[in-house]
Amino acid sequence: MARYAxxxxxxxxxxxxxxxxxxxxxxxxxxxxxxxxxAWNERMRIASRYPADHADFLQKCHDAGQKxxxxxxxxxxxxxxxxxxxxxxxxxxxxxQVVFLLSEPGRDFTGGEFLLVEHNPKGPARPHVVxxxxxxxxxxxxxxxxxxxxxxSYRVNLRHGVSRLRSGHRDTLGIIFHDAK
Numbered sequence: 001m002a003r004y005a006x007x008x009x010x011x012x013x014x015x016x017x018x019x020x021x022x023x024x025x026x027x028x029x030x031x032x033x034x035x036x037x038x039a040w041n042e043r044m045r046i047a048s049r050y051p052a053d054h055a056d057f058l059q060k061c062h063d064a065g066q067k068x069x070x071x072x073x074x075x076x077x078x079x080x081x082x083x084x085x086x087x088x089x090x091x092x093x094x095x096x097q098v099v100f101l102l103s104e105p106g107r108d109f110t111g112g113e114f115l116l117v118e119h120n121p122k123g124p125a126r127p128h129v130v131x132x133x134x135x136x137x138x139x140x141x142x143x144x145x146x147x148x149x150x151x152x153s154y155r156v157n158l159r160h161g162v163s164r165l166r167s168g169h170r171d172t173l174g175i176i177f178h179d180a181k
Contacts, residue, residue, distance in 0.1 A: 007161070009080035011174075013072045022071050022175070025098075030054035030177050033096045033139060040095060043146040043153040050094065054177065057094065061179040066090040070176035076112055076165050084117055084159040086143045089180030095142050099160075102171040104134035109168030116140060119157040120147070129163075142176075 014022055034050045034057075041048060051057050061067070070089060074082070087097060103109055116128040130138050140160060146153040162170075 006085065007080065007082040009074060009076040009082060009162075011072050011074045014069055016069050018069055018071060022173070026071060026175050026177065027054045029098055029139075029175060030057070030094070033094075033098075033177070037095045040141075040146050044144070044155050057177065058179060061090070061092050064090065064092050066092055066179040066181050068180040070174075070178065070180050072174045072176075074162075074172040074174060076109070076162060076170040076172075078165055078167050078169075080162075080170075081112075081164040082162040084115065084161040086159055087174075087176050088143060089176075089178060092178055093142055094177035095144070096139055097142050097177065098137050098139045098175040099132075100137045100173040100175070101132040101134055102173055103169065105132070108134075109165050109170040111164055111166035112168075112170045113163045114138060115161045115163055117159050117161075119159070121154065121156070122149075 017023070018026070031052065031054065034052055038049050051060075066089065068089075070087070076082070099114065101114070105112070114130040114132055116130060118126045118128070120126065132138060141158045144155040144157045147156045
């Protein structure tokens with residue numbers, strides 16, 4: 001991560017063929033998130049829609065030259081962190097992703113909280129700490145999500161990251177549904 005100024009820690013992307021468990025999680029989660037993503041696009045007046053089947057969406061990615069898988073393992077040790085960012089890897093992207101915490105806070109590490117920051121065009125940015133235990137997952141917006149207003153909905157941009165680990169070792173599985181160039 002430090003090499004690209006993303007923070008300090010290590011990330012490793014899986015290659016195709018993905019491990020069975022990762023591929024199955026990616027497909028199963030997509031099936032439930034695609035209707036939400038389509039509803040978000042409708043609320044934000046974005047014309048594109050996502051197919052119900054993940055394989056169909058991946059074919060669109062591959063047709064656009066995005067053929068590298070994006071699920072990854074992230075490892076953080078004492079003093080490591082991840083800067084606030086968005087996982088955008090090409091022209092096509094799925095608007096949600098999922099992170100699974102594989103380590104136990106308080107036992108395996110201290111610090112290392114999962115962070116979200118909403119950049120609201122109608123007010124100041126709002127930070128969120130998402131408390132996770134080992135085995136918990138959080139689904140969140142890759143770059144923006146709709147927020148209801150008196151006149152309908154507007155877009156709020158999001159970034160995510162991980163606060164500095166004060167001690168120990170933290171492992172995370174990231175499931176990103178679009179492939180990269």
